[in-house]
Amino acid sequence: MTFRILISDPLSEEGIQPLREAENIHVVMETGLSPDELAERISEFDALLVRSQTEVTRELISKAAKLKIVGRAGVGVDNIDLEAATEHGIIVVNAPDGNTNSAAEHTMAMIMSLARNIPQAYYALKNHKWDRKKYIGVELKNKTLGIVGLGRIGAEVAARAKGQRMNIKAYDPFLTEEKAEKMGIGYGTLQEVLQDADFITVHTPLLKETRHLIDKEAFQSMKDGVQIVNCARGGIINEDDLYDAIKNGKVAGAALDVFEEEPIQDHKLLELPEVIATPHLGASTVEAQENVAIDVSHDVASFLNGGLARNPVNLPSVPKEIMNKIAPYFDLAEKLGAFLTDLTKEVTEEINIYYSGDLTEVEVAPLTRNTVKGLLKRHLGDHVNDVNATYLADRKGITVNEHKTSSTKGFTNLLTVEVKTKSGKRRVSGTLLNGFGPRIVKVDNYSVDVTPAGHMVFIHHKDQPGAIGRVGSLLAQQDINIATMQVGRSNAGGDAIMMLTIDKHLEENGLNELKELTDIYHVTAIDL
Ligand SMILES: NC(=O)c1ccc[n+]([C@@H]2O[C@H](COP(=O)([O-])OP(=O)(O)OC[C@H]3O[C@@H](n4cnc5c(N)ncnc54)[C@H](O)[C@@H]3O)[C@@H](O)[C@H]2O)c1
Numbered sequence: 001m002t003f004r005i006l007i008s009d010p011l012s013e014e015g016i017q018p019l020r021e022a023e024n025i026h027v028v029m030e031t032g033l034s035p036d037e038l039a040e041r042i043s044e045f046d047a048l049l050v051r052s053q054t055e056v057t058r059e060l061i062s063k064a065a066k067l068k069i070v071g072r073a074g075v076g077v078d079n080i081d082l083e084a085a086t087e088h089g090i091i092v093v094n095a096p097d098g099n100t101n102s103a104a105e106h107t108m109a110m111i112m113s114l115a116r117n118i119p120q121a122y123y124a125l126k127n128h129k130w131d132r133k134k135y136i137g138v139e140l141k142n143k144t145l146g147i148v149g150l151g152r153i154g155a156e157v158a159a160r161a162k163g164q165r166m167n168i169k170a171y172d173p174f175l176t177e178e179k180a181e182k183m184g185i186g187y188g189t190l191q192e193v194l195q196d197a198d199f200i201t202v203h204t205p206l207l208k209e210t211r212h213l214i215d216k217e218a219f220q221s222m223k224d225g226v227q228i229v230n231c232a233r234g235g236i237i238n239e240d241d242l243y244d245a246i247k248n249g250k251v252a253g254a255a256l257d258v259f260e261e262e263p264i265q266d267h268k269l270l271e272l273p274e275v276i277a278t279p280h281l282g283a284s285t286v287e288a289q290e291n292v293a294i295d296v297s298h299d300v301a302s303f304l305n306g307g308l309a310r311n312p313v314n315l316p317s318v319p320k321e322i323m324n325k326i327a328p329y330f331d332l333a334e335k336l337g338a339f340l341t342d343l344t345k346e347v348t349e350e351i352n353i354y355y356s357g358d359l360t361e362v363e364v365a366p367l368t369r370n371t372v373k374g375l376l377k378r379h380l381g382d383h384v385n386d387v388n389a390t391y392l393a394d395r396k397g398i399t400v401n402e403h404k405t406s407s408t409k410g411f412t413n414l415l416t417v418e419v420k421t422k423s424g425k426r427r428v429s430g431t432l433l434n435g436f437g438p439r440i441v442k443v444d445n446y447s448v449d450v451t452p453a454g455h456m457v458f459i460h461h462k463d464q465p466g467a468i469g470r471v472g473s474l475l476a477q478q479d480i481n482i483a484t485m486q487v488g489r490s491n492a493g494g495d496a497i498m499m500l501t502i503d504k505h506l507e508e509n510g511l512n513e514l515k516e517l518t519d520i521y522h523v524t525a526i527d528l
């Protein structure tokens with residue numbers, strides 16, 4: 001059998017040599033196809049190799065009758081509909097490490113170009129203007145570089161900026177003060193990083209949570225004259241707000257490699273002399289292109305020939321016999337993980353997962369991976385799956401321990417997830433009720449009985465008359481309907497909890513108003 005591979009974005013010829021030489025693989029390189037042309041051709045192919053230009057949409061996937069694998073020669077998979085790929089049983093692989101160095105070097109080039117007005121001065125000189133006064137720059141030495149997102153690229157930028165004698169202050173949901181200290185950099189909340197930095201560079205993926213992370217409000221909290229760099233993804237910075245912040249003098253300069261819509265030709269930001277830009281060149285070096293093409297070619301060839309992929313983004317690879325036994329618990333495991341992430345809102349240091357009852361008799365590693373996936377997904381995005389979840393946790397320095405215990409607390413099966421953070425341990429337990437589906441049955445030391453789905457509010461309060469009523473009234477004022485409510489307490493007049501399921505998401509201002517109510521200690525909105 002011969003597998004047909006379509007390469008629809010320009011990839012390094014050297015990097016794809018292994019594919020060209022493979023006996024049972026036929027490579028077709030056709031770059032620049034329109035979405036319609038691609039949709040017309042896609043049903044011929046077993047594999048599709050792309051960079052960031054090709055949009056692998058749900059519609060395209062629905063036409064890809066033979067497609068088994070999509071290879072992304074790079075990091076960001078925001079141009080691929082992962083959900084649709086998974087639904088269609090198509091594995092998506094990427095090449096997460098191959099362009100890290102290039103992207104970090106490009107970021108440094110942008111920071112230095114910004115500081116010294118190099119593109120503007122070059123442009124003026126090309127237009128016969130010898131203007132030394134206008135292009136006076138600033139030094140990087142002793143300036144603070146704020147890094148938002150300290151993953152592979154963020155960390156490499158930090159290492160390089162230290163070489164420029166810059167002070168680094170970083171924020172990442174997985175960064176602790178201890179880790180930052182070990183790396184020789186400063187640690188801060190997002191707010192602190194934004195407030196203290198002279199230069200700010202973003203290195204997060206583009207997720208629901210990071211879209212417009214840097215917006216009008218964020219700009220307001222920055223130093224006057226701050227300079228901003230985005231070599232990660234268009235959309236992390238709100239472009240309209242950036243435009244206004246430059247116009248009103250808050251932001252002195254911006255260096256952009258990426259845009260909300262790409263490609264661009266005319267863009268209002270490009271009309272501003274304070275903005276320098278490149279057309280998504282972060283990964284465009286000979287070395288990076290060869291690296292990512294080699295990595296993705298390896299995975300595609302291996303997978304098509306029945307082997308393993310090293311960098312799966314969405315693969316649910318569980319043997320069928322095990323799958324049949326544990327599949328019913330997958331959703332519960334992931335939801336318990338997600339529930340705890342919302343509940344703790346702190347850097348996770350350790351995860352303990354306790355299996356009891358029926359669960360002690362089955363292979364639970366896939367459940368552990370699903371739980372960890374639920375815990376990490378909120379911050380790392382949809383590329384976390386049950387295959388790479390524990391690997392990613394390990395890379396973030398999070399210890400994951402599995403325990404099988406005989407303590408069932410009266411349930412035929414019980415899954416308890418415990419998260420250790422700097423302020424202590426939080427835990428949540430769930431069970432699968434025969435015929436009724438998953439239930440959360442315990443949060444910390446309080447017994448509850450809630451279906452883990454939809455919008456929830458977890459309230460820790462003082463057990464006093466009126467506390468429950470006040471919460472109910474306030475939600476009613478906000479037109480939020482309470483679907484279910486569970487209450488629990490340690491002792492009369494002591495600590496108590498309310499666990500509500502509500503019909504819509506509780507917005508930030510509603511959350512803040514609840515926190516202000518008498519006898520309320522903590523309020524957390526949870527969306528599963
Ligand atoms: N311009 C280019 O050509 C180019 C090249 C390579 C990568 N990229 C992009 O750069 C970005 C980073 O890539 P990477 O390889 O370092 O990814 P990574 O997964 O190693 O790092 C991303 C980091 O962002 C952190 N993060 C997630 N949500 C956050 C939030 N709300 N606030 C702060 N931090 C948050 C994560 O914890 C993680 O540590 C991606 O968007 C990628 O697509 C762009």
Ligand SMILES: O=C(O)[C@H](O)COP(=O)(O)O
Nearest residue numbers: 051052053074075076283
């Ligand atoms: O996410 C990435 O890897 C970069 O944005 C690179 O994209 P490119 O492959 O289109 O250069």
